[in-house]
Amino acid sequence: MFSEQAAPTAQGLLAPPSGQPPTFPRVAVAGYSDLSQPFRLGERSFGRQYAHVYAVRLAGMRPGLERRARGRWGDDIALRRLSELQEGEKCCVVGTLFKAMQLQPSILQEISEEHNLVPQPPLPKYIQPSDELMLEDELQRIKLEGAIDVQRLVTGTIVAVYGCEQEDGRFLVEDHCLADLPPPLPWSGPSSDRFVLLASGLGLGSVSGEALLSTQLLVDVVTGQLGAEGEQSCAAHITRVILAGNLLSQNTQSRDTINKAKYLTKKTQAASVEAVKMLDEILLQLCTSVPVDVMPGEFDPTNYTLPQQPLHRCMLPLASAYATLRLVTNPYQASLDGVRFLGTSGQNISDIFKYSSMDDYLEILEWTLLAGHISPTAPDTLGCYPFYKSDPFILTECPHVYFCGNAPRFQSKLLQGKEGQRVLLVMVPDFSATQTACLINLRDLSCQPIAFSSFGADTDD
Amino acid sequence: MEQPRRITDSFPRRRRRRGPGRPPGRLKDRKDKDKDKDKDKAQLKVRDCPRCPSQPPPDPALMEMLRRFDLSWEYGPCSGITRLQRWERAQELGLSPPGPIRDALLEHRDNPDVTY
Numbered sequence: 001m002f003s004e005q006a007a008p009t010a011q012g013l014l015a016p017p018s019g020q021p022p023t024f025p026r027v028a029v030a031g032y033s034d035l036s037q038p039f040r041l042g043e044r045s046f047g048r049q050y051a052h053v054y055a056v057r058l059a060g061m062r063p064g065l066e067r068r069a070r071g072r073w074g075d076d077i078a079l080r081r082l083s084e085l086q087e088g089e090k091c092c093v094v095g096t097l098f099k100a101m102q103l104q105p106s107i108l109q110e111i112s113e114e115h116n117l118v119p120q121p122p123l124p125k126y127i128q129p130s131d132e133l134m135l136e137d138e139l140q141r142i143k144l145e146g147a148i149d150v151q152r153l154v155t156g157t158i159v160a161v162y163g164c165e166q167e168d169g170r171f172l173v174e175d176h177c178l179a180d181l182p183p184p185l186p187w188s189g190p191s192s193d194r195f196v197l198l199a200s201g202l203g204l205g206s207v208s209g210e211a212l213l214s215t216q217l218l219v220d221v222v223t224g225q226l227g228a229e230g231e232q233s234c235a236a237h238i239t240r241v242i243l244a245g246n247l248l249s250q251n252t253q254s255r256d257t258i259n260k261a262k263y264l265t266k267k268t269q270a271a272s273v274e275a276v277k278m279l280d281e282i283l284l285q286l287c288t289s290v291p292v293d294v295m296p297g298e299f300d301p302t303n304y305t306l307p308q309q310p311l312h313r314c315m316l317p318l319a320s321a322y323a324t325l326r327l328v329t330n331p332y333q334a335s336l337d338g339v340r341f342l343g344t345s346g347q348n349i350s351d352i353f354k355y356s357s358m359d360d361y362l363e364i365l366e367w368t369l370l371a372g373h374i375s376p377t378a379p380d381t382l383g384c385y386p387f388y389k390s391d392p393f394i395l396t397e398c399p400h401v402y403f404c405g406n407a408p409r410f411q412s413k414l415l416q417g418k419e420g421q422r423v424l425l426v427m428v429p430d431f432s433a434t435q436t437a438c439l440i441n442l443r444d445l446s447c448q449p450i451a452f453s454s455f456g457a458d459t460d461d
Numbered sequence: 462m463e464q465p466r467r468i469t470d471s472f473p474r475r476r477r478r479r480g481p482g483r484p485p486g487r488l489k490d491r492k493d494k495d496k497d498k499d500k501d502k503a504q505l506k507v508r509d510c511p512r513c514p515s516q517p518p519p520d521p522a523l524m525e526m527l528r529r530f531d532l533s534w535e536y537g538p539c540s541g542i543t544r545l546q547r548w549e550r551a552q553e554l555g556l557s558p559p560g561p562i563r564d565a566l567l568e569h570r571d572n573p574d575v576t577y
Contacts, residue, residue, distance in 0.1 A: 048541035055537035059554045138534055388542050389550050 009230035022229055024236035027194055029291060030337045032240075038392035039307035039329040041385060050379045052388035054156075058096055058137065060394050061158040061372060064179050065094045069160040072177055077162065082140040085165045093171070094160045095137040097144075097153055101355065102128050104381070127151055127357055135161060135171065146173035151357035156376035179372030182398045184421040188338035189400070194442045196336060197222060197241045197450075200297070200345065200405030203432025204282070205275025206249035214435040214452040219282060221450075223289040238439070239337065241290055244405030244428050245297025245330055245345025248275045253299050272301055276315050283319035291324040295332050297345035297406060305383035306347065306375060307331060307392065331374055333399070339442045342395075343403035343426075348375035350406070351382040361427050362411040365404050369395065369415070369423065398423060401440060406430050410438060412447040523565055530562050 066079055069092045078091040085091065103126040133144045133153060146163060153159075163173040202215055220226040224235045252272040286292050296302040296311050303309055310327035313320035320327075328334075331344040349364050355377060358364050368374060374393040378384035398421040407427035415423045424445040429436045436451045531539040536551040536558055545566045551558040 049538070051538040052541070056550070056554065059537065059556070063555075138537075386541075388546065390553070 009228045012228045012230075022232075024224065024229075024233045026236045026290065027192075027239050029239060030190065030194075031335065032291070032337075033335045034326070034328065035333040035335060035340075036329045036331070038390075039331055039333070041307065041309060044385065046386060048386040048388055050384070050386055053379055053384065053386060053391060054096055054136075055138065056387065056389065057156075057373070057391040057394065058094075058158060060391060061179055062094050064372065065158060065160045065177075068177055068180055069094070069162070073162050073175070082135070082137050082142055085142070085171075087165050087167055090162070090164045090174075092160055092162045093135060093137065093142075094158065095135040095141075097155060097157045097159055098134045098136055098141065099150070099153065099155045099355070100132045100134065101126055102130055104355070124354065125357075126354055135159070143170045144173050145170050148173045148176050149357075154352050154355045154377050155380045156378070157371050157373070158376075178370050180370055181415075181417040181419070181421050181423070182372060182395045184398050184417065184419055185340050185400065187400070187422070189442050189445075190337045190339075192443060193237050194337055195238045196341075196440045196442060197238050197437055198244060198343075198403055198405075198426060198428045198440060199241070199431050199437035200244035200428045201246040201430030201432050202243065202279070202282075203249035203430070204247060204278045205252040205271050206432060207251055210454070211432040211435065213454040215282060215431070217452040217454070218431075218437060219285050221452075222286060238290060239442075240293065241286060242293045242295070242332075242341070242343075242403075244295050244332075244343060244403065246299055246406050246430070246432075247279050247294065247297065248272055248299050248301070249432060250299050276301065280316045280318050283316060283325060284322075287319050287322040287325045291326065293326045293328050293332065293334070295328055295330045295343075295345055295405070297330065298347055305385050306378050307385065308345075331393070337442050339401060339445075340397070340399040341401045341403070342374075342399035343401070343428075344374065344405065346404050346406035347382060348378070349404045351375070351377045355381060360411075361404070361407045362413055362425060365402065365425050365427065366413070366415060369398075369402060369425070400424065400445060401426065403428055403438075409434060410436050410449040412438070414445060523569075526562065527565065530558070 069077065069079065073092065078089065080089075080091040080093055082093060082095065085093070103120070103123065105120055105122070105126070129151075131150055133148060133150045134141045135144050142165070144161065148161065157178065159176050159178055161171065161173045161176045163171055163175070166172050199218065203211055204215075217226065221231070221235055222238055222241060224232040226232075227235075252270070252275050254271060283292060283294065294311060296308045300308075300311060301315065302311055308330040310329055313325075313327060316325070316327075319325050330347075331342065333340070333342045335341070348368065349361055352358070352364050352368070352375075353361065356364070358367065368376070372395050373391075374395065375382060375384075378393065379386070398417065400422065401424045403426040405428045407429050409427070410429045411425075411427040413425045415421070415425055417423070422445060424440065424447060426438055426440065426447050428438050429449075431437060434451070435453055436449045438447055439450050440447045527544060530536070530544065530548075535556055536547060539547055542550075545563070548558050548563050548566065
């Protein structure tokens with residue numbers, strides 16, 4: 001977008017400044033509605049067990065899966081519960097998957113620290129060939145084997161399996177299916193070019209300040225203070241900026257104060273305090289010009305369990321004076337100009353990456369959409385609030401843009417569904433590492449990366 | 462014996478306040494106390510008298526029906542939420558829980574034995 005429209009006007013930079021510099025009004029915000037109400041928790045009570053989450057997940061997704069199973073294997077297949085299974089009878093069972101993994105870190109490792117046993121170091125992937133899959137419904141569980149990819153699937157997915165029970169008590173799977181894409185939403189996108197900038201992983205407060213210049217360049221481009229008139233007019237088409245998590249860097253999470261002696265740490269300030277001040281100043285510059293949605297991430301000062309609640313506005317005193325700043329939850333769902341956005345800050349995808357053989361983040365993102373659930377591994381390996389009434393992570397409608405923050409690199413794909421769904425899958429890269437953000441065109445659901453690079457202290461020239 | 466023996470008959474309960482979401486065992490014991498006042502029991506740490514001042518003890522048939530609602534597996538786990546919450550959740554998920562249960566729960570709203 002920027003390059004083709006900016007080039008003709010580049011000569012304008014070499015001309016003397018005109019008396020009346022041209023101004024480009026930003027395109028007005030046409031329709032915005034925040035649909036992340038299910039992710040906002042009011043009064044939180046942790047006195048419940050997690051069995052409720054799995055029970056409502058299964059009960060909520062069972063009708064859809066039964067419909068899918070009938071459509072795939074015929075209307076006359078037998079849908080049974082595990083308690084009604086008979087040996088040798090071909091039937092279909094809907095249930096939750098559980099993967100028994102040997103390397104999965106458990107709470108016992110914390111206990112082992114007390115007993116001076118060596119705890120297991122964090123591994124990039126916890127899969128092993130000896131992992132086993134089990135299917136659970138409301139009452140029983142059964143071991144699965146057969147035409148089902150044990151390495152690929154993760155705990156918490158709701159599947160329908162077709163096969164028969166064998167004499168040794170295992171279920172031989174001939175075929176299985178997931179919930180598939182949710183029903184499509186009607187399209188009412190804008191007719192002219194409107195852009196949304198997605199960035200994540202600003203990583204403020206890190207030890208090296210190299211990404212700071214890139215962050216400042218990003219802010220300058222969006223507010224129109226960079227480039228010739230062509231670039232400024234392009235920037236005026238950006239209607240919104242969404243910051244998808246990890247605004248603070250992992251370095252701010254040091255827990256030295258817990259381990260070191262009190263006299264060493266008495267006067268030290270938490271590293272996140274300075275980082276949040278920097279964030280406030282950056283957001284102030286952005287908010288004066290464009291609406292900004294700020295989602296919390298893994299290293300941000302909010303709760304750990306999903307859904308993460310919005311950052312509190314008392315931490316951002318300068319920026320929260322502006323109504324253009326919106327502090328939102330993670331995951332975040334909103335309708336911008338008739339286009340439905342849904343996305344997370346990346347914890348769900350990286351958790352599935354650790355427990356599945358899928359290596360490509362975009363493939364995992366697509367898989368969660370096909371499984372009909374944003375984060376199936378919560379609450380097993382990813383912290384989750386103990387819901388009891390309904391599971392808000394179940395996908396009931398197909399979003400138009402489905403994004404995930406803090407990916408190792410930029411990836412995007414336009415997915416077409418059988419019922420006319422069109423989803424743009426976007427992996428937003430980690431800005432502190434890649435200095436790349438994404439621009440999404442709402443008119444035709446196209447996405448392009450925008451990279452800011454600067455010459456560091458150690459590069460020549 | 463007309464009542465099944467419980468472990469709390471022989472072991473006294475400790476003085477410890479519990480939060481919301483009491484396990485079913487405790488509930489049955491408290492119902493027991495309502496019916497068999499002459500049984501020699503250990504001290505109850507939470508007395509029901511200050512909370513529900515002048516109410517007649519609920520109908521044992523009603524308590525039996527509620528207990529059966531708790532233990533029926535179709536409506537999901539019963540621990541940690543009130544019976545009314547569980548009933549409404551079952552209703553929303555389309556599991557058609559029986560109507561009389563809800564009426565009974567609303568009727569005896571202030572009785573903690575009933576609302577769980």
